[in-house]
Structure formats: structure tokens, C-alpha cells
Amino acid sequence: MNSGDAESSSLPATRAEAPVVEELSARVFTVPTDAPEADGTLSWDATTVVFVQARAGGHTGRGYSYAAGAAAALVSGLLADTVVGTDALSPPAAWAKMRRAVRNVGYPGVVSSAISAVDIALWDLKARLHDVALSTLLGRVRERVPVYGSGGFTSYSPEQMERQLAGWIEQGITAVKIKVGSEPDRDPRRVRHAREVIGERPELMVDANGAYSRKQALALAQAFAGEAGVSWFEEPVSSDDLEGLRLLRDRGPAGMSIAAGEYGYDLFYFARMLGARAVDVLQADATRCGGITQMLQVGALCAADGVRLSAHTSPAVHAHVCAAIEPLAHVEYFHDHARIEELLFDGAPPLREGALHPDAGLPGMGLVLREGEAERYER
16 A cells, blocks of 8 residues: 555545534523723623534534624524534535525624624534644644733723723733724813823724714824824724725824724625725624634735734634734734623633733633523523
8 A cells, every 4th residue: 555545544435424513503691791881883781692502523613703692593593404414624615505595684794693603613613623723723823812902982981991901001912992982072182091091102092983074083083193192093984984994094194004894794895995995904803704714714805905904802713713814913802802701711812911822722712611600691
């Protein structure tokens, strides 16, 4: 027997021997915030997590999305009917089947978030079947994944914001972001206060969540940069206003990056944003945009266009996939999601010296649901 025969003998003799997805299920957890939270256009007091489990070959893959609870019914119904019986080692094939299955339901929004949670669970399952970390399975280009601290809600008192910002700096995080937009007249003063709290060196970022008009945003960009050294302006206008974003990118202060993209659900959205030259940094969220399968493709779009990618929230998921995406800027270490992931899961990647460190010794994403804690929030 030659060496080629020896290699082939170690593989399954037939395709039928590959493990198949045996079960797909979903649960819904709603976790109250630790304080009222608001940004430039919305306020909330709880966050909903749709948690998905996929089983095959004696292993369980886990995924989730921060989405409406209605996504769980879609997972347990149409998507389970579509995915159960598929090859557990081929998540992209299951993704393609899911995408076709929802043609008459509609894809963006709740449906995309449901597919994202399933896709993440399937990739986690594949890594567990191979007994490797998800970042190892995907192929790491970095061992540590840089983050920026994100919160600074407009509902916070000055003292709350001070404590949060100071806490991030103490953890070695070198870039922080606060919300603006609910009171435009007061925003420059609030941003100056944030700069006073963190000192001169850390990067200061602001997020308007599309609250401003074009002219408002342009004037405030100058004020934020000149008075507080703000280097990142996220969604100064609606993320659907590509011309407005391009205007801010072209006419805004030198050294200030314009960022948007967190509400992208498919590759066409990201391609349009890049084609319009609307952003300096593209944002994407694996729990919204189609899971690991499509997040990797968004990374490829960014690489081809010479634009950096920043992952929106969900740090436990993004620590692994972003370890494998070359044009990465950072991951958003969002206060609400970081808190929830530490509350609901064991095995979340630790934050050290301003970066997440996915554990190469744990299979998959390393996450295990803390049942006793999770049941308190299940609905």
C-alpha cells in the first residue's frame, strides 16, 4: 500500500459515515440590565438572548443571538426541519439550505438572527466533533483579540459613566466608547467630560446610533475632535444613509474614522456600504449577519477593499471568529453583553491586558450554559 492509500484509509469509507445533525433546539432568556440603558434613539431595561443547541455524534454545539424571542420558534420549527439530518461537518451547506428555506418568510432581521444562532451552534458543534477550539478550526491569525470598552449610555449619570470608563482603563483597555445623540446640545460637554476621566492617551469613541442629521453630525464631528480628540464616530447619521456617511467621511476631521454596519444582515448590504465608500471601518455582527459562515465572508470583503472590520458586541462569539479574520480592528466589549455572557456561561474567553484570549485548550467556543443561573431568566 502506498502512502496515498494509507492516508485515504483513515477517512470515512462513505459519505454516509459522516455525523449528521440529530437535533436542533432553542431557548429564550431575558436578562434585566443592571441599570437603565439608552442611546441616541432607543432605551431598554432588559436584553433577550436566543440560545440554540445542535446535537450530533454525542456532542452539543452552542450558539446564540441577541434577538427577539420570536427567533426561537423559527429555530425549533422551520430551521430544525431544514437542518436536522444534514452533515454536521459542513455548516456552510446547512447555511445555504436555511437561506433557501426562508425565501417566503423574509431574511433580514429576526430570521437572519435565528439563522445566525443556528450557524454559530453548528460551527461550535463541528469544532467539538474535532475536539479543537473554534478559533483553531477556523485558523487563527492572532492569539489575542483586541477590544474596546463600550457603554457610556445616555441614561447614565456622570458618576456612573466615570466608574465605567475608569474600570475599563484599569483592565488595560486602551479605547472606550460612549453613546451620544439623545441631547445634541449637551453632547460636546459630555464628551469632554469623558476625555477628562480617561486622560490623554486612550482612544475616545462616540456612537450616535443614527440620531443626528447630516449637518448636525458634521458640526459635532468637528467639536468632538477638536475639544476631546474623538477618533471614531459611529453612525453619525442613519446607517441607511450611505450618502450622509460618505459626506461625513469626506468632510469630517482628519484622523476621525466613520464606522457603521452593525445592522447588516446579508453580504449585499456590506457590499453596498463598501461600494459607496461610506465608512473607514465596517462593522458586522456574527449573531445578526448570518453567523460564522457569513462573518468570514464579510472579512473577505473587507480584505479585498482595504477596509478594517470591527465586530459588533457578542464578545464570546467574536473572540473566536475574529481570531481568524485578518483585517480586524477590534471587538466591541459591550457592557451589557459581556455581563450577560459571564452570567449565563462558563468558559467565556478571559479579558487580559485589553484583549480577549480564546482558550485553545477548550473545544468549540468553550461555552457551557450555567443551567441554574439560566433558568432564572428563561421564558
